[in-house]
Amino acid sequence: MSQKDQQSIKPVAELIPAGCSVCGVRQYGICKALRSADLFRFANSTRRRKVAHGETITFEEDEVVDYANIVSGSVKLTKLLSDGRQQIVGLQFAPEFIGRPFSENVTVSAEAATDVELCVFPKTEFEKMLREQPDFEHQLLEQTLVNLDDARTWMVTLGRKTAQEKVASFLLLLASHIGKSKEENTGHKLFSLPLKRADIADFLGLTIETVSRQMTKLRKTGVISVERNLEITLHDARLLKQLAGDD
Amino acid sequence: MSQKDQQSIKPVAELIPAGCSVCGVRQYGICKALRSADLFRFANSTRRRKVAHGETITFEEDEVVDYANIVSGSVKLTKLLSDGRQQIVGLQFAPEFIGRPFSENVTVSAEAATDVELCVFPKTEFEKMLREQPDFEHQLLEQTLVNLDDARTWMVTLGRKTAQEKVASFLLLLASHIGKSKEENTGHKLFSLPLKRADIADFLGLTIETVSRQMTKLRKTGVISVERNLEITLHDARLLKQLAGDD
Protein backbone atom coordinates (compact mmCIF):
# COMPACT_ATOMS: atom_id res chain seq x y z
CA MET A 1 0.00 0.00 0.00
CA SER A 2 2.60 2.55 1.07
CA GLN A 3 4.77 3.08 -1.95
CA LYS A 4 7.83 5.20 -1.48
CA ASP A 5 8.01 6.21 2.17
CA GLN A 6 11.52 6.66 3.59
CA GLN A 7 11.95 4.97 6.93
CA SER A 8 8.84 2.88 6.70
CA ILE A 9 8.27 -0.60 8.07
CA LYS A 10 7.50 -1.85 4.61
CA PRO A 11 7.17 -5.64 4.57
CA VAL A 12 9.40 -7.56 2.19
CA ALA A 13 6.45 -8.89 0.27
CA GLU A 14 5.87 -5.45 -1.14
CA LEU A 15 9.34 -5.07 -2.57
CA ILE A 16 8.39 -6.12 -6.04
CA PRO A 17 9.40 -4.93 -9.48
CA ALA A 18 7.64 -1.86 -10.77
CA GLY A 19 6.11 -3.74 -13.67
CA CYS A 20 4.79 -6.48 -11.44
CA SER A 21 3.39 -4.08 -8.87
CA VAL A 22 0.76 -2.89 -11.31
CA CYS A 23 0.22 -6.34 -12.79
CA GLY A 24 -3.29 -7.64 -12.42
CA VAL A 25 -2.18 -11.25 -12.19
CA ARG A 26 0.91 -10.92 -10.01
CA GLN A 27 -0.63 -12.77 -7.11
CA TYR A 28 -2.26 -15.42 -9.26
CA GLY A 29 -1.03 -18.21 -11.48
CA ILE A 30 2.59 -19.24 -11.38
CA CYS A 31 3.87 -15.81 -10.32
CA LYS A 32 2.37 -16.10 -6.87
CA ALA A 33 5.04 -18.68 -6.07
CA LEU A 34 7.83 -16.14 -6.52
CA ARG A 35 9.27 -14.17 -3.63
CA SER A 36 10.76 -10.74 -3.87
CA ALA A 37 14.32 -11.59 -4.91
CA ASP A 38 13.33 -14.15 -7.51
CA LEU A 39 10.60 -11.97 -8.81
CA PHE A 40 13.09 -9.17 -9.40
CA ARG A 41 15.42 -11.48 -11.24
CA PHE A 42 12.67 -13.02 -13.29
CA ALA A 43 10.94 -9.74 -14.07
CA ASN A 44 14.13 -8.49 -15.68
CA SER A 45 13.69 -10.89 -18.53
CA THR A 46 9.96 -10.51 -19.04
CA ARG A 47 8.23 -8.07 -21.27
CA ARG A 48 4.69 -7.09 -22.06
CA ARG A 49 3.25 -7.83 -25.45
CA LYS A 50 -0.11 -6.96 -26.91
CA VAL A 51 -1.63 -9.34 -29.40
CA ALA A 52 -4.59 -8.23 -31.47
CA HIS A 53 -7.74 -10.31 -31.67
CA GLY A 54 -7.32 -12.97 -34.35
CA GLU A 55 -3.53 -12.95 -34.36
CA THR A 56 -1.63 -16.16 -33.80
CA ILE A 57 0.54 -16.04 -30.73
CA THR A 58 3.80 -16.94 -32.30
CA PHE A 59 6.95 -16.04 -30.58
CA GLU A 60 9.62 -14.23 -32.52
CA GLU A 61 12.16 -16.66 -33.89
CA ASP A 62 15.33 -14.70 -33.22
CA GLU A 63 14.47 -14.18 -29.60
CA VAL A 64 14.17 -17.63 -28.08
CA VAL A 65 10.91 -16.88 -26.43
CA ASP A 66 8.53 -19.61 -25.67
CA TYR A 67 6.28 -18.95 -22.73
CA ALA A 68 3.90 -16.35 -21.46
CA ASN A 69 1.27 -15.53 -18.91
CA ILE A 70 -2.04 -14.10 -20.00
CA VAL A 71 -2.49 -10.73 -18.32
CA SER A 72 -5.81 -9.97 -19.94
CA GLY A 73 -8.02 -11.40 -22.66
CA SER A 74 -8.81 -14.91 -23.89
CA VAL A 75 -6.62 -17.29 -25.84
CA LYS A 76 -7.80 -20.28 -27.84
CA LEU A 77 -5.69 -23.40 -28.31
CA THR A 78 -6.32 -25.25 -31.55
CA LYS A 79 -5.34 -28.45 -33.27
CA LEU A 80 -5.66 -29.19 -36.97
CA LEU A 81 -6.19 -32.31 -39.02
CA SER A 82 -4.33 -32.53 -42.29
CA ASP A 83 -7.47 -31.88 -44.32
CA GLY A 84 -8.23 -28.66 -42.49
CA ARG A 85 -10.71 -29.79 -39.91
CA GLN A 86 -10.06 -27.96 -36.69
CA GLN A 87 -10.70 -28.53 -33.03
CA ILE A 88 -10.27 -26.00 -30.28
CA VAL A 89 -8.77 -27.97 -27.41
CA GLY A 90 -8.74 -25.27 -24.79
CA LEU A 91 -9.74 -21.76 -23.90
CA GLN A 92 -7.42 -19.94 -21.57
CA PHE A 93 -8.03 -16.78 -19.65
CA ALA A 94 -5.98 -14.52 -17.41
CA PRO A 95 -3.97 -15.34 -15.34
CA GLU A 96 -3.14 -18.64 -16.97
CA PHE A 97 0.18 -19.74 -18.34
CA ILE A 98 0.66 -20.67 -22.02
CA GLY A 99 3.35 -22.87 -23.44
CA ARG A 100 4.54 -26.45 -23.34
CA PRO A 101 7.66 -26.79 -21.19
CA PHE A 102 10.19 -29.56 -21.78
CA SER A 103 9.13 -30.44 -25.28
CA GLU A 104 10.19 -29.41 -28.76
CA ASN A 105 7.32 -30.65 -30.84
CA VAL A 106 4.19 -28.96 -29.71
CA THR A 107 1.16 -29.53 -31.83
CA VAL A 108 -1.26 -27.01 -30.47
CA SER A 109 -1.23 -23.45 -31.67
CA ALA A 110 -2.38 -20.50 -29.65
CA GLU A 111 -4.39 -17.65 -31.07
CA ALA A 112 -5.71 -14.51 -29.46
CA ALA A 113 -9.49 -14.86 -29.27
CA THR A 114 -9.91 -11.32 -27.97
CA ASP A 115 -7.28 -8.61 -27.80
CA VAL A 116 -4.76 -10.08 -25.43
CA GLU A 117 -2.03 -8.75 -23.20
CA LEU A 118 0.80 -11.15 -22.43
CA CYS A 119 3.72 -11.19 -20.07
CA VAL A 120 6.33 -12.98 -22.16
CA PHE A 121 9.49 -14.62 -20.87
CA PRO A 122 12.38 -16.44 -22.47
CA LYS A 123 12.52 -20.22 -22.38
CA THR A 124 15.95 -20.36 -20.77
CA GLU A 125 15.14 -18.03 -17.92
CA PHE A 126 11.86 -19.78 -17.26
CA GLU A 127 13.36 -23.24 -17.18
CA LYS A 128 16.16 -22.03 -14.95
CA MET A 129 13.61 -20.65 -12.52
CA LEU A 130 11.74 -23.94 -12.58
CA ARG A 131 14.91 -25.79 -11.69
CA GLU A 132 15.92 -23.44 -8.92
CA GLN A 133 12.57 -22.73 -7.36
CA PRO A 134 10.58 -25.87 -6.53
CA ASP A 135 7.63 -23.70 -5.49
CA PHE A 136 7.53 -22.29 -8.97
CA GLU A 137 7.49 -25.70 -10.56
CA HIS A 138 4.89 -26.80 -8.07
CA GLN A 139 2.66 -23.96 -9.14
CA LEU A 140 3.05 -25.00 -12.76
CA LEU A 141 2.16 -28.56 -11.84
CA GLU A 142 -0.98 -27.38 -10.08
CA GLN A 143 -2.07 -25.46 -13.14
CA THR A 144 -1.27 -28.34 -15.47
CA LEU A 145 -3.41 -30.64 -13.34
CA VAL A 146 -6.30 -28.19 -13.56
CA ASN A 147 -5.85 -27.99 -17.32
CA LEU A 148 -5.95 -31.77 -17.47
CA ASP A 149 -9.15 -31.86 -15.41
CA ASP A 150 -10.67 -29.28 -17.74
CA ALA A 151 -9.64 -31.19 -20.84
CA ARG A 152 -11.16 -34.39 -19.51
CA THR A 153 -14.37 -32.66 -18.54
CA TRP A 154 -14.60 -31.28 -22.04
CA MET A 155 -14.05 -34.74 -23.51
CA VAL A 156 -17.37 -35.77 -22.00
CA THR A 157 -19.00 -32.81 -23.70
CA LEU A 158 -17.45 -33.69 -27.05
CA GLY A 159 -18.10 -37.39 -26.87
CA ARG A 160 -21.42 -37.76 -25.16
CA LYS A 161 -23.49 -34.59 -25.29
CA THR A 162 -26.10 -33.48 -27.81
CA ALA A 163 -25.81 -30.23 -29.76
CA GLN A 164 -28.16 -28.52 -27.33
CA GLU A 165 -26.14 -29.68 -24.35
CA LYS A 166 -22.86 -28.71 -25.96
CA VAL A 167 -23.94 -25.13 -26.57
CA ALA A 168 -25.35 -24.85 -23.07
CA SER A 169 -22.10 -26.22 -21.65
CA PHE A 170 -20.13 -23.68 -23.61
CA LEU A 171 -22.16 -20.77 -22.30
CA LEU A 172 -21.79 -22.03 -18.75
CA LEU A 173 -18.05 -22.32 -19.19
CA LEU A 174 -17.85 -18.70 -20.27
CA ALA A 175 -20.19 -17.52 -17.55
CA SER A 176 -17.98 -19.10 -14.93
CA HIS A 177 -14.76 -17.61 -16.29
CA ILE A 178 -15.66 -14.19 -17.60
CA GLY A 179 -19.26 -13.64 -16.48
CA LYS A 180 -20.09 -10.61 -14.35
CA SER A 181 -23.06 -10.73 -12.02
CA LYS A 182 -25.15 -7.66 -12.70
CA GLU A 183 -27.21 -7.15 -9.58
CA GLU A 184 -27.22 -9.47 -6.65
CA ASN A 185 -27.33 -12.96 -8.10
CA THR A 186 -30.61 -14.53 -9.19
CA GLY A 187 -28.19 -16.29 -11.50
CA HIS A 188 -28.05 -13.37 -13.91
CA LYS A 189 -24.69 -13.14 -15.60
CA LEU A 190 -23.33 -10.92 -18.32
CA PHE A 191 -20.48 -11.57 -20.69
CA SER A 192 -19.36 -11.12 -24.27
CA LEU A 193 -18.48 -14.04 -26.46
CA PRO A 194 -14.77 -14.19 -27.16
CA LEU A 195 -15.44 -16.50 -30.10
CA LYS A 196 -17.35 -16.21 -33.35
CA ARG A 197 -19.77 -18.93 -34.40
CA ALA A 198 -17.09 -20.69 -36.44
CA ASP A 199 -14.84 -20.96 -33.40
CA ILE A 200 -17.64 -22.05 -31.12
CA ALA A 201 -18.37 -24.78 -33.65
CA ASP A 202 -14.71 -25.82 -33.61
CA PHE A 203 -14.76 -25.88 -29.83
CA LEU A 204 -17.91 -28.00 -29.65
CA GLY A 205 -17.32 -30.33 -32.56
CA LEU A 206 -20.34 -28.98 -34.43
CA THR A 207 -21.06 -26.90 -37.52
CA ILE A 208 -21.72 -23.17 -37.53
CA GLU A 209 -25.33 -23.74 -38.48
CA THR A 210 -26.02 -26.14 -35.66
CA VAL A 211 -24.52 -23.74 -33.14
CA SER A 212 -26.66 -20.96 -34.52
CA ARG A 213 -29.84 -23.01 -34.35
CA GLN A 214 -29.17 -23.95 -30.74
CA MET A 215 -28.45 -20.35 -29.77
CA THR A 216 -31.71 -19.34 -31.36
CA LYS A 217 -33.54 -22.00 -29.40
CA LEU A 218 -31.99 -20.78 -26.15
CA ARG A 219 -32.98 -17.21 -26.98
CA LYS A 220 -36.54 -18.20 -27.77
CA THR A 221 -36.93 -20.11 -24.53
CA GLY A 222 -35.66 -17.07 -22.64
CA VAL A 223 -32.65 -18.70 -21.01
CA ILE A 224 -30.37 -16.11 -22.55
CA SER A 225 -30.67 -12.92 -24.52
CA VAL A 226 -28.20 -11.73 -27.11
CA GLU A 227 -27.14 -8.25 -28.14
CA ARG A 228 -25.26 -7.68 -31.38
CA ASN A 229 -24.48 -11.39 -31.68
CA LEU A 230 -21.97 -11.27 -28.89
CA GLU A 231 -23.21 -9.68 -25.71
CA ILE A 232 -24.87 -12.44 -23.74
CA THR A 233 -27.12 -12.10 -20.76
CA LEU A 234 -27.72 -15.32 -18.92
CA HIS A 235 -31.12 -15.20 -17.26
CA ASP A 236 -31.44 -18.63 -15.78
CA ALA A 237 -28.23 -20.37 -14.84
CA ARG A 238 -30.03 -23.21 -13.15
CA LEU A 239 -32.04 -24.08 -16.23
CA LEU A 240 -28.97 -23.73 -18.42
CA LYS A 241 -27.14 -26.17 -16.19
CA GLN A 242 -29.96 -28.63 -16.67
CA LEU A 243 -29.88 -28.13 -20.42
CA ALA A 244 -26.15 -28.76 -20.33
CA GLY A 245 -26.80 -32.26 -19.02
CA ASP A 246 -24.90 -31.61 -15.82
CA ASP A 247 -26.52 -31.84 -12.38
CA MET B 1 26.39 -39.52 -5.41
CA SER B 2 28.68 -41.62 -3.22
CA GLN B 3 26.69 -42.64 -0.21
CA LYS B 4 28.48 -44.91 2.14
CA ASP B 5 31.01 -46.67 0.03
CA GLN B 6 34.33 -47.17 1.66
CA GLN B 7 36.28 -48.95 -0.93
CA SER B 8 33.46 -50.61 -2.82
CA ILE B 9 32.97 -50.21 -6.53
CA LYS B 10 29.31 -51.08 -6.56
CA PRO B 11 27.40 -48.25 -8.23
CA VAL B 12 24.87 -46.60 -5.98
CA ALA B 13 22.14 -47.04 -8.51
CA GLU B 14 22.01 -50.71 -7.74
CA LEU B 15 21.41 -50.29 -4.06
CA ILE B 16 17.67 -50.46 -4.33
CA PRO B 17 14.93 -52.11 -2.30
CA ALA B 18 14.31 -55.76 -2.98
CA GLY B 19 10.77 -55.13 -4.19
CA CYS B 20 11.89 -52.44 -6.59
CA SER B 21 14.77 -54.45 -7.95
CA VAL B 22 12.39 -56.88 -9.61
CA CYS B 23 9.92 -54.16 -10.57
CA GLY B 24 9.37 -53.84 -14.28
CA VAL B 25 8.74 -50.12 -14.10
CA ARG B 26 11.39 -49.07 -11.58
CA GLN B 27 13.39 -47.09 -14.13
CA TYR B 28 10.34 -45.57 -15.78
CA GLY B 29 7.64 -43.16 -14.75
CA ILE B 30 8.03 -41.16 -11.59
CA CYS B 31 10.18 -43.76 -9.83
CA LYS B 32 13.13 -43.10 -12.06
CA ALA B 33 13.58 -39.76 -10.32
CA LEU B 34 14.29 -41.45 -7.02
CA ARG B 35 17.81 -42.19 -5.86
CA SER B 36 18.77 -45.04 -3.63
CA ALA B 37 18.13 -43.50 -0.23
CA ASP B 38 14.79 -41.98 -1.14
CA LEU B 39 13.71 -45.09 -2.94
CA PHE B 40 14.36 -47.12 0.19
CA ARG B 41 12.34 -44.75 2.31
CA PHE B 42 9.53 -44.59 -0.20
CA ALA B 43 9.45 -48.30 -0.91
CA ASN B 44 8.77 -48.94 2.75
CA SER B 45 5.32 -47.47 2.42
CA THR B 46 4.36 -48.99 -0.90
CA ARG B 47 2.66 -52.28 -1.47
CA ARG B 48 1.64 -54.36 -4.44
CA ARG B 49 -1.99 -54.84 -5.19
CA LYS B 50 -3.67 -56.94 -7.84
CA VAL B 51 -6.93 -55.73 -9.27
CA ALA B 52 -9.02 -58.06 -11.36
CA HIS B 53 -10.28 -57.07 -14.76
CA GLY B 54 -13.50 -55.09 -14.39
CA GLU B 55 -12.93 -54.03 -10.79
CA THR B 56 -13.00 -50.40 -9.85
CA ILE B 57 -9.72 -49.17 -8.46
CA THR B 58 -10.96 -47.76 -5.23
CA PHE B 59 -8.59 -47.31 -2.40
CA GLU B 60 -9.52 -48.65 0.97
CA GLU B 61 -11.07 -45.99 3.10
CA ASP B 62 -9.41 -46.75 6.41
CA GLU B 63 -5.97 -46.70 4.91
CA VAL B 64 -5.48 -43.25 3.48
CA VAL B 65 -4.24 -44.53 0.19
CA ASP B 66 -4.67 -42.47 -2.84
CA TYR B 67 -2.05 -43.02 -5.48
CA ALA B 68 -0.49 -45.82 -7.44
CA ASN B 69 1.74 -46.73 -10.31
CA ILE B 70 0.58 -49.24 -12.86
CA VAL B 71 3.04 -52.12 -12.89
CA SER B 72 1.21 -54.14 -15.50
CA GLY B 73 -2.10 -54.04 -17.30
CA SER B 74 -4.38 -51.28 -18.56
CA VAL B 75 -6.56 -48.89 -16.61
CA LYS B 76 -9.48 -46.89 -17.96
CA LEU B 77 -10.48 -43.52 -16.57
CA THR B 78 -14.16 -42.73 -16.88
CA LYS B 79 -16.53 -39.86 -16.30
CA LEU B 80 -20.28 -40.12 -15.94
CA LEU B 81 -23.18 -37.83 -16.72
CA SER B 82 -26.07 -37.86 -14.28
CA ASP B 83 -28.30 -39.80 -16.66
CA GLY B 84 -25.77 -42.59 -17.03
CA ARG B 85 -24.03 -41.65 -20.23
CA GLN B 86 -20.36 -42.44 -19.88
CA GLN B 87 -17.16 -41.24 -21.45
CA ILE B 88 -13.77 -42.84 -21.07
CA VAL B 89 -11.38 -39.92 -20.74
CA GLY B 90 -8.14 -41.83 -20.68
CA LEU B 91 -6.47 -45.18 -21.01
CA GLN B 92 -3.37 -45.69 -18.92
CA PHE B 93 -0.76 -48.35 -19.22
CA ALA B 94 2.31 -49.36 -17.26
CA PRO B 95 4.37 -47.53 -16.01
CA GLU B 96 2.02 -44.62 -15.61
CA PHE B 97 0.91 -42.98 -12.41
CA ILE B 98 -2.75 -42.83 -11.35
CA GLY B 99 -4.28 -40.34 -8.98
CA ARG B 100 -5.01 -36.66 -8.70
CA PRO B 101 -2.60 -34.97 -6.30
CA PHE B 102 -3.54 -31.81 -4.42
CA SER B 103 -7.27 -32.08 -4.84
CA GLU B 104 -10.11 -33.54 -2.84
CA ASN B 105 -12.89 -33.67 -5.37
CA VAL B 106 -11.82 -35.87 -8.20
CA THR B 107 -14.47 -36.69 -10.71
CA VAL B 108 -12.85 -39.41 -12.73
CA SER B 109 -12.99 -42.99 -11.62
CA ALA B 110 -10.41 -45.59 -12.48
CA GLU B 111 -11.27 -49.14 -13.41
CA ALA B 112 -9.05 -52.05 -14.30
CA ALA B 113 -9.57 -52.77 -18.00
CA THR B 114 -7.42 -55.87 -17.87
CA ASP B 115 -6.08 -57.62 -14.81
CA VAL B 116 -3.86 -55.00 -13.29
CA GLU B 117 -0.96 -54.95 -10.91
CA LEU B 118 -0.45 -51.77 -8.95
CA CYS B 119 2.23 -50.35 -6.74
CA VAL B 120 0.15 -48.44 -4.22
CA PHE B 121 1.42 -45.75 -1.87
CA PRO B 122 -0.17 -43.59 0.81
CA LYS B 123 -1.12 -40.02 0.06
CA THR B 124 0.88 -38.56 2.90
CA GLU B 125 4.12 -40.30 2.06
CA PHE B 126 3.75 -39.44 -1.60
CA GLU B 127 3.09 -35.78 -0.99
CA LYS B 128 5.97 -35.60 1.45
CA MET B 129 8.26 -37.03 -1.20
CA LEU B 130 6.99 -34.50 -3.70
CA ARG B 131 7.82 -31.69 -1.32
CA GLU B 132 11.25 -32.96 -0.43
CA GLN B 133 12.43 -34.19 -3.81
CA PRO B 134 12.04 -31.63 -6.59
CA ASP B 135 13.17 -34.25 -9.13
CA PHE B 136 10.25 -36.39 -8.12
CA GLU B 137 7.78 -33.58 -8.58
CA HIS B 138 9.43 -32.72 -11.85
CA GLN B 139 8.85 -36.24 -13.09
CA LEU B 140 5.21 -36.00 -12.13
CA LEU B 141 4.94 -32.70 -14.00
CA GLU B 142 6.45 -34.29 -17.09
CA GLN B 143 3.93 -37.08 -16.99
CA THR B 144 1.03 -34.73 -16.38
CA LEU B 145 2.07 -32.70 -19.41
CA VAL B 146 2.10 -35.83 -21.53
CA ASN B 147 -1.33 -36.77 -20.22
CA LEU B 148 -2.56 -33.30 -21.14
CA ASP B 149 -1.13 -33.64 -24.66
CA ASP B 150 -2.84 -37.01 -24.98
CA ALA B 151 -6.16 -35.66 -23.76
CA ARG B 152 -6.03 -32.79 -26.23
CA THR B 153 -5.12 -35.08 -29.08
CA TRP B 154 -8.09 -37.24 -28.22
CA MET B 155 -10.36 -34.20 -28.14
CA VAL B 156 -9.72 -33.83 -31.86
CA THR B 157 -10.75 -37.43 -32.36
CA LEU B 158 -13.94 -36.96 -30.35
CA GLY B 159 -14.91 -33.63 -31.84
CA ARG B 160 -13.91 -33.84 -35.46
CA LYS B 161 -13.47 -37.38 -36.65
CA THR B 162 -15.96 -39.74 -38.30
CA ALA B 163 -16.86 -43.13 -36.84
CA GLN B 164 -14.45 -44.84 -39.24
CA GLU B 165 -11.63 -42.49 -38.24
CA LYS B 166 -12.38 -42.86 -34.57
CA VAL B 167 -12.12 -46.63 -34.63
CA ALA B 168 -8.94 -46.48 -36.70
CA SER B 169 -7.47 -43.97 -34.24
CA PHE B 170 -8.31 -46.24 -31.34
CA LEU B 171 -6.57 -49.22 -32.90
CA LEU B 172 -3.50 -47.11 -33.63
CA LEU B 173 -3.42 -45.90 -30.05
CA LEU B 174 -3.41 -49.47 -28.79
CA ALA B 175 -0.86 -50.60 -31.34
CA SER B 176 1.54 -47.90 -30.19
CA HIS B 177 1.13 -48.69 -26.49
CA ILE B 178 0.72 -52.42 -26.27
CA GLY B 179 1.38 -53.68 -29.80
CA LYS B 180 4.12 -56.25 -30.35
CA SER B 181 5.81 -56.46 -33.71
CA LYS B 182 5.71 -60.09 -34.81
CA GLU B 183 8.48 -60.45 -37.33
CA GLU B 184 10.58 -57.63 -38.57
CA ASN B 185 8.22 -54.75 -39.16
CA THR B 186 6.25 -54.40 -42.39
CA GLY B 187 3.98 -52.61 -39.99
CA HIS B 188 2.51 -55.84 -38.64
CA LYS B 189 1.52 -55.50 -35.03
CA LEU B 190 -0.22 -57.79 -32.64
CA PHE B 191 -2.21 -56.92 -29.55
CA SER B 192 -5.30 -57.87 -27.59
CA LEU B 193 -8.07 -55.40 -26.94
CA PRO B 194 -8.20 -54.38 -23.30
CA LEU B 195 -11.75 -53.10 -23.81
CA LYS B 196 -15.04 -54.66 -24.81
CA ARG B 197 -17.15 -53.08 -27.50
CA ALA B 198 -19.16 -51.13 -24.94
CA ASP B 199 -16.02 -49.54 -23.55
CA ILE B 200 -14.60 -48.80 -26.96
CA ALA B 201 -17.87 -47.05 -27.70
CA ASP B 202 -17.55 -45.03 -24.50
CA PHE B 203 -14.01 -44.11 -25.39
CA LEU B 204 -14.92 -42.99 -28.90
CA GLY B 205 -18.24 -41.32 -28.25
CA LEU B 206 -20.11 -43.88 -30.37
CA THR B 207 -22.53 -46.74 -29.88
CA ILE B 208 -21.61 -50.40 -29.66
CA GLU B 209 -23.26 -51.10 -32.99
CA THR B 210 -21.35 -48.41 -34.82
CA VAL B 211 -18.05 -49.63 -33.41
CA SER B 212 -18.91 -53.15 -34.48
CA ARG B 213 -19.80 -52.06 -38.02
CA GLN B 214 -16.55 -50.17 -38.39
CA MET B 215 -14.51 -53.09 -37.12
CA THR B 216 -16.24 -55.33 -39.61
CA LYS B 217 -15.42 -52.89 -42.38
CA LEU B 218 -11.75 -52.86 -41.37
CA ARG B 219 -11.68 -56.64 -41.30
CA LYS B 220 -13.25 -56.91 -44.73
CA THR B 221 -10.78 -54.49 -46.27
CA GLY B 222 -7.95 -56.52 -44.76
CA VAL B 223 -6.41 -53.78 -42.64
CA ILE B 224 -6.79 -55.90 -39.53
CA SER B 225 -7.81 -59.41 -38.66
CA VAL B 226 -9.55 -60.42 -35.46
CA GLU B 227 -9.38 -63.59 -33.43
CA ARG B 228 -12.00 -64.34 -30.78
CA ASN B 229 -13.20 -60.71 -30.83
CA LEU B 230 -10.12 -59.50 -29.04
CA GLU B 231 -6.86 -60.61 -30.58
CA ILE B 232 -6.04 -58.05 -33.22
CA THR B 233 -3.46 -58.32 -35.94
CA LEU B 234 -2.72 -55.06 -37.66
CA HIS B 235 -1.61 -55.75 -41.23
CA ASP B 236 -1.21 -52.29 -42.64
CA ALA B 237 -0.32 -49.57 -40.20
CA ARG B 238 0.21 -47.02 -42.94
CA LEU B 239 -3.26 -47.49 -44.35
CA LEU B 240 -4.78 -47.46 -40.88
CA LYS B 241 -3.05 -44.16 -40.20
CA GLN B 242 -4.64 -42.76 -43.32
CA LEU B 243 -8.04 -44.08 -42.32
CA ALA B 244 -7.55 -42.41 -38.95
CA GLY B 245 -7.38 -39.03 -40.63
CA ASP B 246 -3.88 -38.37 -39.40
CA ASP B 247 -0.91 -37.84 -41.70
Next chain:
DNA sequence: CGCGAAATTGACTATATTCAAAGCTAGTGG
Protein backbone atom coordinates in the same frame (compact mmCIF):
# COMPACT_ATOMS: atom_id res chain seq x y z
C1' DC C 1 -23.52 -79.48 -24.78
C1' DG C 2 -25.96 -75.58 -23.31
C1' DC C 3 -26.49 -71.22 -21.22
C1' DG C 4 -25.82 -66.24 -20.76
C1' DA C 5 -23.18 -62.49 -22.25
C1' DA C 6 -21.24 -60.07 -25.95
C1' DA C 7 -20.94 -59.03 -30.77
C1' DT C 8 -22.81 -58.74 -35.29
C1' DT C 9 -26.13 -57.67 -38.71
C1' DG C 10 -30.34 -55.56 -40.57
C1' DA C 11 -34.11 -52.18 -41.06
C1' DC C 12 -35.65 -47.93 -39.73
C1' DT C 13 -35.17 -43.31 -37.51
C1' DA C 14 -33.27 -39.14 -35.69
C1' DT C 15 -29.87 -35.83 -35.18
C1' DA C 16 -26.73 -33.05 -37.08
C1' DT C 17 -24.59 -31.81 -41.72
C1' DT C 18 -24.66 -29.92 -46.18
C1' DC C 19 -25.99 -26.77 -49.51
C1' DA C 20 -28.27 -22.62 -50.57
C1' DA C 21 -30.43 -18.24 -49.79
C1' DA C 22 -31.52 -14.27 -47.19
C1' DG C 23 -30.74 -11.16 -43.05
C1' DC C 24 -27.79 -8.69 -39.98
C1' DT C 25 -23.84 -5.89 -38.42
C1' DA C 26 -19.92 -3.14 -38.47
C1' DG C 27 -17.02 -0.43 -40.90
C1' DT C 28 -16.09 2.72 -45.07
C1' DG C 29 -16.53 6.43 -47.92
C1' DG C 30 -19.38 9.58 -50.43
Next chain:
DNA sequence: CCACTAGCTTTGAATATAGTCAATTTCGCG
Protein backbone atom coordinates in the same frame (compact mmCIF):
# COMPACT_ATOMS: atom_id res chain seq x y z
C1' DC D 1 -25.89 10.89 -42.22
C1' DC D 2 -26.84 7.41 -45.27
C1' DA D 3 -25.67 3.90 -48.69
C1' DC D 4 -22.80 0.24 -49.71
C1' DT D 5 -20.08 -3.69 -48.95
C1' DA D 6 -17.93 -7.73 -46.87
C1' DG D 7 -18.19 -10.88 -43.48
C1' DC D 8 -21.01 -13.22 -40.16
C1' DT D 9 -25.16 -15.15 -38.80
C1' DT D 10 -29.59 -17.00 -39.33
C1' DT D 11 -32.99 -19.79 -41.54
C1' DG D 12 -34.78 -23.41 -44.63
C1' DA D 13 -34.86 -27.76 -47.26
C1' DA D 14 -32.68 -31.98 -48.47
C1' DT D 15 -29.24 -35.46 -47.17
C1' DA D 16 -26.13 -38.39 -44.67
C1' DT D 17 -24.13 -40.32 -40.75
C1' DA D 18 -24.66 -42.43 -36.67
C1' DG D 19 -28.29 -44.03 -33.38
C1' DT D 20 -32.17 -47.05 -32.04
C1' DC D 21 -34.59 -51.20 -31.87
C1' DA D 22 -34.74 -55.94 -32.80
C1' DA D 23 -33.18 -60.42 -34.39
C1' DT D 24 -29.21 -63.66 -34.91
C1' DT D 25 -24.77 -65.35 -34.31
C1' DT D 26 -20.65 -66.08 -31.87
C1' DC D 27 -18.02 -66.57 -27.78
C1' DG D 28 -16.76 -68.03 -23.12
C1' DC D 29 -17.34 -71.09 -19.66
C1' DG D 30 -19.40 -74.40 -16.68
